[in-house]
Amino acid sequence: xxxxxxxxxxxxxxxxxxxxxxxxxxxxxxxxxxxxxxxxxxxxxxxxxxxxxxxxxxxxxxxxxxxxxxxxxxxxxxxxxxxxxxxxxxxxxxxxxxxxxxxxxxxxxxxxxxxxxxxxxxxxxxxxxxxxxxxxxxxxxxxxxxxxxxxxxxxxxxxxxxxxxxxxxxxxxxxxxxxxxxxxxxxxxxxxxxxxxxxxxxxxxxxxxxxxxxxxxxxxxxxxxxxxxxxxxxxxxxxxxxxxxxxxxxxxxxxxxxxxxxxxxxxxxxxxxxxxxxxxxxxxxxxxxxxxxxxxxxxxxxxxxxxxxxxxxxxxxxxxxxxxxxxxxxxxxxxxxxxxxxxxxxxxxxxxxxxxxxxxxxxxxxxxxxxxxxxxxxxxxxxxxxxxxxxxxxxxxxxxxxxxxxxxxxxxxxxxxxxxxxxxxxxxxxxxxxxxxxxxxxxxxxxxxxxxxxxxxxxxxxxxxxxxxxxxxxxxxxxxxxxxxxxxxxxxxxxxxxxxxxxxxxxxxxxxxxxxxxxxxxxxxxxxxxxxxxxxxxxxxxxxxxxxxxxxxxxxxxxxxxxxxxxxxxxxxxxxxxxxxxxxxxxxxxxxxxxxxxxxxxxxxxxxxxxxxxxxxxxxxxxxxxxxxxxx
Amino acid sequence: xxxxxxxxxxxxxxxxxxxxxxxxxxxxxxxxxxxxxxxxxxxxxxxxxxxxxxxxxxxxxxxxxxxxxxxxxxxxxxxxxxxxxxxxxxxxxxxxxxxxxxxxxxxxxxxxxxxxxxxxxxxxxxxxxxxxxxxxxxxxxxxxxxxxxxxxxxxxxxxxxxxxxxxxxxxxxxxxxxxxxxxxxxxxxxxxxxxx
Numbered sequence: 141x142x143x144x145x146x147x148x149x150x151x152x153x154x155x156x157x158x159x160x161x162x163x164x165x166x167x168x169x170x171x172x173x174x175x176x177x178x179x180x181x182x183x184x185x186x187x188x189x190x191x192x193x194x195x196x197x198x199x200x201x202x203x204x205x206x207x208x209x210x211x212x213x214x215x216x217x218x219x220x221x222x223x224x225x226x227x228x229x230x231x232x233x234x235x236x237x238x239x240x241x242x243x244x245x246x247x248x249x250x251x252x253x254x255x256x257x258x259x260x261x262x263x264x265x266x267x268x269x270x271x272x273x274x275x276x277x278x279x280x281x282x283x284x285x286x287x288x289x290x291x292x293x294x295x296x297x298x299x300x301x302x303x304x305x306x307x308x309x310x311x312x313x314x315x316x317x318x319x320x321x322x323x324x325x326x327x328x329x330x331x332x333x334x335x336x337x338x339x340x341x342x343x344x345x346x347x348x349x350x351x352x353x354x355x356x357x358x359x360x361x362x363x364x365x366x367x368x369x370x371x372x373x374x375x376x377x378x379x380x381x382x383x384x385x386x387x388x389x390x391x392x393x394x395x396x397x398x399x400x401x402x403x404x405x406x407x408x409x410x411x412x413x414x415x416x417x418x419x420x421x422x423x424x425x426x427x428x429x430x431x432x433x434x435x436x437x438x439x440x441x442x443x444x445x446x447x448x449x450x451x452x453x454x455x456x457x458x459x460x461x462x463x464x465x466x467x468x469x470x471x472x473x474x475x476x477x478x479x480x481x482x483x484x485x486x487x488x489x490x491x492x493x494x495x496x497x498x499x500x501x502x503x504x505x506x507x508x509x510x511x512x513x514x515x516x517x518x519x520x521x522x523x524x525x526x527x528x529x530x531x532x533x534x535x536x537x538x539x540x541x542x543x544x545x546x547x548x549x550x551x552x553x554x555x556x557x558x559x560x561x562x563x564x565x566x567x568x569x570x571x572x573x574x575x576x577x578x579x580x581x582x583x584x585x586x587x588x589x590x591x592x593x594x595x596x597x598x599x600x601x602x603x604x605x606x607x608x609x610x611x612x613x614x615x616x617x618x619x620x621x622x623x624x625x626x627x628x629x630x631x632x633x634x635x636x637x638x639x640x641x642x643x644x645x646x647x648x649x650x651x652x653x654x655x656x657x658x659x660x661x662x663x664x665x666x667x668x669x670x671x672x673x674x675x676x677x678x679x680x681x682x683x684x685x686x687x688x689x690x691x692x693x694x695x696x697x698x699x700x701x702x703x704x705x706x707x708x709x710x711x712x713x714x715x716x717x718x719x720x721x722x723x724x725x726x727x728x729x730x731x732x733x734x735x736x737x738x739x740x741x742x743x744x745x746x747x748x749x750x751x752x753x754x755x756x757x758x759x760x761x762x763x764x765x766x767x768x769x770x771x772x
Numbered sequence: 773x774x775x776x777x778x779x780x781x782x783x784x785x786x787x788x789x790x791x792x793x794x795x796x797x798x799x800x801x802x803x804x805x806x807x808x809x810x811x812x813x814x815x816x817x818x819x820x821x822x823x824x825x826x827x828x829x830x831x832x833x834x835x836x837x838x839x840x841x842x843x844x845x846x847x848x849x850x851x852x853x854x855x856x857x858x859x860x861x862x863x864x865x866x867x868x869x870x871x872x873x874x875x876x877x878x879x880x881x882x883x884x885x886x887x888x889x890x891x892x893x894x895x896x897x898x899x900x901x902x903x904x905x906x907x908x909x910x911x912x913x914x915x916x917x918x919x920x921x922x923x924x925x926x927x928x929x930x931x932x933x934x935x936x937x938x939x940x941x942x943x944x945x946x947x948x949x950x951x952x953x954x955x956x957x958x959x960x961x962x963x964x965x966x967x968x
Contacts, residue, residue, distance in 0.1 A: 344803070348799060385810075389907065399895065400900055414898070
């Protein structure tokens with residue numbers, strides 16, 4: 141008897157030594173080492189940060205639309221930063237800086253990768269948990285600390301960092317240059333170091349888990365595109381984030397110890413600074429060597445999620461599975477040799493600019509491959525317009541309309557006109573802002589049942605989608621025209637310059653659209669939090685999907701599968717296969733159970749399997765022909 | 773009888789699989805290399821655009837510290853060999869020697885900084901290439917500190933009688949990391965020598 145019970149507790153192979161002890165509230169919900177709980181922690185923290193960053197954007201949109209108007213309520217909340225109900229110029233700069241920082245790093249990097257890599261990697265490759273659950277837990281808590289420190293800068297005398305999310309020196313390096321470059325900037329730098337530590341701990345965990353812990357039969361070419369996207373995203377992070385740390389360390393030394401890595405020949409007021417010999421351009425090199433891969437860190441998980449969701453809801457195999465992977469790999473490699481396109485106007489050698497221009501424009505190729513493959517996946521599909529599907533299609537829409545303007549901006553000569561104008565704002569808010577957030581929302585609607593065992597309400601989902609989709613276009617599309625007219629980004633008041641006057645009316649439209657879009661998020665927030673507790677209980681596989689995560693029980697147990705981890709026999713996209721009984725065949729179904737639908741290429745050249753299939757087909761044909769002859 | 777058989781079966785079946793965790797260390801090494809790569813590329817671009825490097829004769833202490841670090845790597849290798857031969861007392865001895873050599877390396881680095889400081893090549897310098905010497909050697913020293921923690925965890929394992937599997941795993945992790953920071957220092961030192 142004792143033998144049996146002993147055997148039972150140890151039956152979960154690879155199920156290290158956790159799971160035997162009782163969980164307390166603290167170990168289950170707070171310092172959890174379970175990847176699914178950590179995913180939820182990342183998601184909810186990410187949502188809170190997104191709401192904060194969206195609030196900040198509404199504040200500065202108010203200033204842009206009504207630069208002369210007073211909003212007494214602002215003074216009630218912001219105090220001296222909005223004296224008389226008008227946002228101060230210093231605070232305006234802080235708002236745009238923190239909005240950008242939170243959105244890029246805290247929402248679209250940690251909130252997106254942190255949530256879905258954690259949730260889906262072990263579930264979709266068939267593993268009990270991450271390579272190091274402990275490191276995974278640390279990753280979340282470093283991220284949490286980074287969030288707290290970033291937000292704490294709103295509660296200090298001199299206010300948050302204000303040198304823009306790229307924190308270019310010398311503005312960011314001289315504590316006396318603007319009020320935001322004081323303590324606020326120091327907090328920004330500390331927060332970012334913690335953030336990078338968090339994303340490295342996450343990233344090395346994701347890569348190691350994917351490479352070492354796939355279940356039996358799950359070779360790299362049977363992995364869902366989500367996993368490929370998370371894998372390459374993590375690789376990008378490991379290779380690029382350390383460079384940001386290198387740059388940030390030098391900036392910290394310049395600020396706090398008086399070195400001259402980025403500083404030279406500076407006169408502050410009447411005071412000549414002793415720093416000599418440094419170069420602020422070097423910060424830009426180090427920053428953009430991370431910064432450009434960073435935009436792919438943001439968009440690739442959204443691409444992976446959209447690919448998966450579009451295939452499931454079109455009830456069709458993803459079009460060009462291998463091309464999708466090779467284009468992701470292409471984007472990954474190219475992303476490291478394009479950073480110079482952020483620096484065309486820094487006095488860069490035109491020849492070097494030309495090289496960066498070519499590498500940049502080549503990225504259009506893998507991006508177009510992906511776009512056409514998504515459209516071809518939709519083509520003649522049995523489309524189910526679930527909210528997740530709508531958001532995935534929305535992601536493709538934004539990726540196209542934002543990506544096209546990238547071709548303009550990638551040109552070294554056109555960039556002379558367009559650099560630092562609203563054209564750039566329009567471009568990246570569509571292609572990496574809206575597209576990535578739509579990919580993330582698609583993931584939230586689609587995987588909500590996997591996280592909470594319940595479904596989100598789809599009516600509210602449709603409302604959320606349509607208002608957000610239309611308003612996002614209304615917000616960002618008009619900004620192209622401001623940019624083409626030469627209106628620079630980050631300017632506080634459009635009334636200060638004659639040629640910008642006429643754009644104030646457009647700003648009013650943009651701001652109203654932004655406010656309506658923000659209100660639409662209330663529908664999402666209500667839906668999300670209400671459904672966690674009161675949503676319709678989900679079935680095990682609510683979307684009829686093939687991937688492994690839907691073979692786990694709805695209750696989401698620690699260790700994921702109650703018994704053995706299932707074995708994988710086929711790729712994840714056998715939807716609507718001719719001859720099959722249902723319109724999906726999960727990855728765990730062996731070919732021997734689907735004799736009616738097997739195709740010659742399914743066997744990947746395995747002659748024994750092909751022979752068995754041929755024999756079965758010959759026998760079956762005979763049987764059906766004898767059936768037919770009986771009828772005669 | 774059946775019971776013992778089962779237990780043997782199980783210990784073979786639930787064997788502690790360190791491979792994914794060991795891979796984490798390799799990935800950390802990649803990212804750490806890139807961080808130092810960021811600084812040395814800063815140095816190269818800086819030196820190329822200004823037409824000058826740090827322009828110093830590096831203090832001799834750096835040679836001694838390099839030798840000490842190389843020796844520490846050697847002793848860690850011996851410790852790992854001793855563990856493979858199940859010679860725990862030798863392993864403990866070699867680990868202690870590695871630890872002491874690691875601490876000596878740290879001391880010598882401070883010594884080298886003070887030698888630099890006394891020649892006027894201070895951290896706060898209008899030649900960023902000189903400041904960079906402090907940055908790379910300082911951050912390398914942080915890695916040494918982390919490496920010493922790994923060595924301590926091995927010593928701890930050796931004295932508390934952790935399972936052999938886990939001790940071997942810790943030994944492997946410490947070896948990978950310690951040899952890496954050894955090679956990293958040689959890279960940095962040679963880099964600084966060549967780019968004066």
